[in-house]
Amino acid sequence: MIRRDFFKLSILTAASLTSVKAVSNAKTNSKSTKTKIAICGGGFAGLSCAKQLKTLNPNLDVTVIEKRVNFSSCPFSNAWLGEVRNISYEDLNYDYNSAIEKYKYNFINATISDIDKDKKIITTEQGTIEYEYLIMAVGIDYNYKKLFRRDIKKAKECEVKAPPGLKPGSEHLKLKRMIKNFKGGNFVISIPSQAYKCPPAPYERACMIATYFKKNKIDGKVIIIDPRVKPAAKPERFTQTFNEIHKDIIEYKSNTKFKDVDFDKKEIYIESFNKKTLVFEKITLPFEEASIIPPNTANKLIKKAGLETYVNGWAKLRQPTFRSISHEDVYIIGDSQGEYPYPKSAQMANSCAYLVAEELVNRIKGEGYKYKTYLPGNVCYSMVSENKAVSISHLYKFTDKVHVTSITSDIDTFTADAAEGWYFGLIEDILGIES
Numbered sequence: 001m002i003r004r005d006f007f008k009l010s011i012l013t014a015a016s017l018t019s020v021k022a023v024s025n026a027k028t029n030s031k032s033t034k035t036k037i038a039i040c041g042g043g044f045a046g047l048s049c050a051k052q053l054k055t056l057n058p059n060l061d062v063t064v065i066e067k068r069v070n071f072s073s074c075p076f077s078n079a080w081l082g083e084v085r086n087i088s089y090e091d092l093n094y095d096y097n098s099a100i101e102k103y104k105y106n107f108i109n110a111t112i113s114d115i116d117k118d119k120k121i122i123t124t125e126q127g128t129i130e131y132e133y134l135i136m137a138v139g140i141d142y143n144y145k146k147l148f149r150r151d152i153k154k155a156k157e158c159e160v161k162a163p164p165g166l167k168p169g170s171e172h173l174k175l176k177r178m179i180k181n182f183k184g185g186n187f188v189i190s191i192p193s194q195a196y197k198c199p200p201a202p203y204e205r206a207c208m209i210a211t212y213f214k215k216n217k218i219d220g221k222v223i224i225i226d227p228r229v230k231p232a233a234k235p236e237r238f239t240q241t242f243n244e245i246h247k248d249i250i251e252y253k254s255n256t257k258f259k260d261v262d263f264d265k266k267e268i269y270i271e272s273f274n275k276k277t278l279v280f281e282k283i284t285l286p287f288e289e290a291s292i293i294p295p296n297t298a299n300k301l302i303k304k305a306g307l308e309t310y311v312n313g314w315a316k317l318r319q320p321t322f323r324s325i326s327h328e329d330v331y332i333i334g335d336s337q338g339e340y341p342y343p344k345s346a347q348m349a350n351s352c353a354y355l356v357a358e359e360l361v362n363r364i365k366g367e368g369y370k371y372k373t374y375l376p377g378n379v380c381y382s383m384v385s386e387n388k389a390v391s392i393s394h395l396y397k398f399t400d401k402v403h404v405t406s407i408t409s410d411i412d413t414f415t416a417d418a419a420e421g422w423y424f425g426l427i428e429d430i431l432g433i434e435s
């Protein structure tokens, strides 16, 4: 099997037949229309949707508006941090040109500052864009207020000195330097209690840092602070990994809350539940480096556009669709959505984007769409050592609401090969780049 086939296989394994079905529909779509669709955000969700809309109906006028100058991936960034499987920085970063050329949508490299959902106008520093349908695919934002209330200075300091690393680019480069220059001591990773981008990512990152320490004979410890009883994703497999593969390096502190950090004293203040005394104990944790992940919310543009969110900051949709509850012509896909029990993953972003593209193409033709029948699928891989990985596949079914079942793989090298194949397959799918 050539490696990109793992991506196609992953989709099938997760029972998501949407991409296969969508592509086959493209051949029968002959309606010519110049409906204007604007896609805010050229990440995994936005690019998947743009590609699929143009595949299904080449006559649509699709425009992606993205602030980054190049596409930058979070998936596989942990493998790059750990220096496993020869993943290079180029493997995470790609030009947008190949996708624009191949899929023939418009692309505007600009930062969106405002959206008037009633007038249907997007404002950027380069001018305004009008649309008939809007796809919001702008990802997440950090909510440092939950950690430091109104202390903006502290929040800024924390973001710079202890990068969460859930946004690609500078945060990842800084993490890389922190790991490469590490001389010994504690490398602390703090995980928020609420939903955040890619639940397995911080645990995978801990495993990759531990792998790097071991390989480079660095006398370091990776301490994970987690308010949960067990890891948020693949709990049995990660626990097994921490206790077996990385037993001398990773210390997993469950039931532990981050309270504060002092960067001058290099101390993190935590509260950890003592199972014997049944009380939370205040502990001071010395550290050399840290990655402190604050609670996440949908990108602030969602609220700015007047699109309703839940108290936790994730966008409200009109079930069973991906349309915002606040406007029928606005769709919200990818990490920003807060309606369904779908993990905030690139695979899920891709899968939901394909559903939405198909719904919208049908809608423009005056046809309906069976969201309760065509559900997305998810598969998520995590590297845990030099050459081993674990995966989880999620299967969904709509009855009264969306129900999920999952299957977790063993920890093995086959899954690591599959992870790489999945990643480069997805890159090829949305960016049109074969690597």
Ligand SMILES: Cc1cc2nc3c(=O)[nH]c(=O)nc-3n(C[C@H](O)[C@H](O)[C@H](O)COP(=O)(O)OP(=O)(O)OC[C@H]3O[C@@H](n4cnc5c(N)ncnc54)[C@H](O)[C@@H]3O)c2cc1C
Binding pocket: 040, 041, 042, 043, 044, 045, 046, 065, 066, 067, 068, 073, 074, 075, 076, 077, 078, 110, 111, 112, 113, 137, 138, 139, 140, 165, 166, 167, 197, 198, 201, 299, 301, 333, 334, 335, 336, 344, 345, 346, 347, 348, 349, 379, 380, 381, 382
């Ligand atoms: C370390 C790590 C590892 C991961 N590994 C995996 C994995 O193995 N498998 C997996 O499936 N998922 C993985 N994920 C999750 C995956 O990265 C996300 O779920 C995915 O990126 C979500 O896609 P999205 O399009 O919703 O958001 P994004 O990919 O974040 O895209 C949002 C885009 O919107 C743009 N944008 C935001 N605001 C504006 C604005 N004002 N103007 C213009 N553009 C704007 C951003 O620049 C960005 O390009 C990982 C995440 C992390 C952090």
